[in-house]
Amino acid sequence: MAPTVSPGVPTTLRTGWVSVARGRVVPADGAREEPPGGGVPSPGCVSGGDAGPVGPHDTLFDPPDAGDGPDWPVTVAPGAVHLPGWLDTDRQRRLLAACRRWARPPAGLPTVRTPRGGTMSARQVCPGWHWSPYRYSRHVVDGDGAPVKSFPPWLDALAREAVADCGPEGPAVPADAYDIALVNFYDADARMGMHRDAEERSDAPVVSLSLGDTCVFRFGNPENRGRPHTDVELRSGDAFVFGGPSRAAYHGVPRVRPGTAPAWLGLTGRLNITLRMSGLEGRARPGGGRRG
Numbered sequence: 001m002a003p004t005v006s007p008g009v010p011t012t013l014r015t016g017w018v019s020v021a022r023g024r025v026v027p028a029d030g031a032r033e034e035p036p037g038g039g040v041p042s043p044g045c046v047s048g049g050d051a052g053p054v055g056p057h058d059t060l061f062d063p064p065d066a067g068d069g070p071d072w073p074v075t076v077a078p079g080a081v082h083l084p085g086w087l088d089t090d091r092q093r094r095l096l097a098a099c100r101r102w103a104r105p106p107a108g109l110p111t112v113r114t115p116r117g118g119t120m121s122a123r124q125v126c127p128g129w130h131w132s133p134y135r136y137s138r139h140v141v142d143g144d145g146a147p148v149k150s151f152p153p154w155l156d157a158l159a160r161e162a163v164a165d166c167g168p169e170g171p172a173v174p175a176d177a178y179d180i181a182l183v184n185f186y187d188a189d190a191r192m193g194m195h196r197d198a199e200e201r202s203d204a205p206v207v208s209l210s211l212g213d214t215c216v217f218r219f220g221n222p223e224n225r226g227r228p229h230t231d232v233e234l235r236s237g238d239a240f241v242f243g244g245p246s247r248a249a250y251h252g253v254p255r256v257r258p259g260t261a262p263a264w265l266g267l268t269g270r271l272n273i274t275l276r277m278s279g280l281e282g283r284a285r286p287g288g289g290r291r292g
């Protein structure tokens with residue numbers, strides 16, 4: 001199926017710009033609705049239903065004439081923009097279904113080992129380019145050796161739509177295509193240390209999508225892991241974009257809030273889908289970032 005992202009979506013909703021957050025956007029089709037296939041046991045992203053590409057979201061927001069537009073974009077730092085409630089319920093379900101497909105073997109959802117013998121608590125699968133500390137490769141070199149799963153064009157379309165929705169204060173929509181998805185699964189105790197996304201040659205904005213449990217996302221500065229930083233609550237359906245002067249900012253996830261996922265999603269835990277542009281064009285290269 002061809003990617004369908006924007007057609008049919010009222011322009012006023014897709015390009016709306018507000019500088020101050022208003023009340024959170026409520027999905028029009030009801031937050032208590034059960035998903036097709038029902039709930040999924042923990043870890044919620046390992047098994048479950050199937051779905052096609054993430055399609056248009058034409059039922060997310062109240063009509064614009066209600067005077068109650070989306071509460072995004074919210075600028076957190078120069079070039080760093082939070083889009084609360086950006087994915088509607090249908091897109092969240094479809095994205096979750098895609099993550100479940102990617103999380104199946106081969107490759108699966110392995111635990112990432114760091115060079116000093118530690119492990120990352122968030123488990124990861126990476127369509128497009130496999131990330132392992134601290135480089136990209138075309139095979140799961142630190143796992144079962146499987147070739148990377150393909151990066152679907154609809155994910156590129158989704159990423160550039162998120163960047164466009166950041167509005168005039170956000171980073172520019174890149175000319176080239178996104179080609180990496182880091183799919184991170186967090187159980188109740190998982191977290192991610194402060195790090196920079198530094199293994200890419202492209203300086204295209206990073207697009208981060210959240211599903212399931214709410215987390216505290218710490219967005220810092222490009223100089224060091226410390227202050228100044230801003231803690232942002234990322235909830236299911238939120239997007240967070242960072243580019244321009246914030247592309248190299250340190251960021252991390254100090255905590256997940258267990259049990260806060262919307263019941264209708266059927267996910268126990270949190271999934272983060274981080275979309276990046278490698279700029280590698282068929283190459284693999286050692287990188288320089290660090291995450292704890």
Ligand SMILES: O=C(O)CCC(=O)C(=O)O
Pocket residue numbers: 182184192197208217234251252253272274
């Ligand atoms: O889980 C998140 O929100 C952040 C993930 C992240 O920073 C990464 O995968 O590089």
Ligand SMILES: [Fe+2]
Pocket residue numbers: 195196197251274
């Ligand atoms: Fe990151």
